Amino acid sequence: MAAGGLGGRRLRGEGREAEFFVIVPGSGTRALTGIRGAGGLAVDADGTHRIRFDYEVGDPAAH
Template identity: 70%
Template sequence: MRANGTFSVKAFVPTELKPEPPVATGLPVGVATLEKHFEGEVAGRAATLFTAAYDQESGVGTYVAMESFEGSLHERSGAFNFVHSATTSGSDRSAEFFHIVPASGTGDLAGITGSGGLAVDADGTHRIWFEYELGGNDPGV
């Protein structure tokens, strides 16, 4: 099944966490926490750990995000984790990765598997979609 939605970032909080031992690179690595809210066939909220090596001025870098989602997909309620990453050279996205973490589903979303994606429209609207299946392979079922 495919579930589509939009989301907004309600909080983006940089942390003091830094890689140890320190290694000087062309782009420093930073870690932040995010809170996102979702609407549409994907409805709910997520708590996110966001790691990036990114230059704000040029828009060049790569991020990796681990999200804990709580809400519903097509009115099936529960929670699960998903991970995504992408690289940008300033005006594009490449090397995109998006995957639902196996065995992380709860409630009506127990046994969820699949992938998805993110896109940002020209007007700044953030879109998300999940291509998912629900099955009995989750040990918590």
């Protein structure tokens, strides 16, 4: 069984081998204004947890 926390919530249960999340548009403040992206969590067969986080910060029109 896997367990973890996300935003103050506990995550438990079977079938949690892969989780996906996105950054809520407009949620960044100060130095993180304009942050956007997504990521995920994968649990290997040996129980190793791997977190991927792909993001950009700033005005997307400037790119």
